[in-house]
Amino acid sequence: MTDKDASSDAERQCRIAEIMQYSCVPKKNEFGHHTVHCVPIPRLFRICPDRPAVEVTRVLNVDLTTGEVELPRALGQKLPNGKAWRDVTRYDTSIEDP
Numbered sequence: 001m002t003d004k005d006a007s008s009d010a011e012r013q014c015r016i017a018e019i020m021q022y023s024c025v026p027k028k029n030e031f032g033h034h035t036v037h038c039v040p041i042p043r044l045f046r047i048c049p050d051r052p053a054v055e056v057t058r059v060l061n062v063d064l065t066t067g068e069v070e071l072p073r074a075l076g077q078k079l080p081n082g083k084a085w086r087d088v089t090r091y092d093t094s095i096e097d098p
Contacts, residue, residue: 014048016056016069044069052084 024038044060045053061070 014046016060016071017045017047017053019043019045 019042021041021043022038023041024036026034027037028034042057042062043055044057044062046056047053059072061072062068063070
């Protein structure tokens with residue numbers, strides 16, 4: 001088995017997963033009552049074994065009428081490298097009083 005065969009096997013084991021995220025804004029109606037207006041934001045991720053999930057929402061072609069997702073042929077070349085959460089550098093952004 002060549003490296004190319006191994007990578008294509010790994011690609012076949014990948015799957016696309018969707019989460020629905022909502023962006024909500026409180027609004028006051030004409031009667032002075034508060035309501036919350038939410039807009040759905042679908043997000044798509046490629047999940048492969050032994051690799052971090054990578055968001056692919058921007059590189060996929062989605063038919064908005066049917067919901068059908070089309071994968072570009074060279075999907076792997078268009079994606080950024082992902083990191084496992086344990087490898088992400090976190091910075092303290094809290095503001096402390098002097």
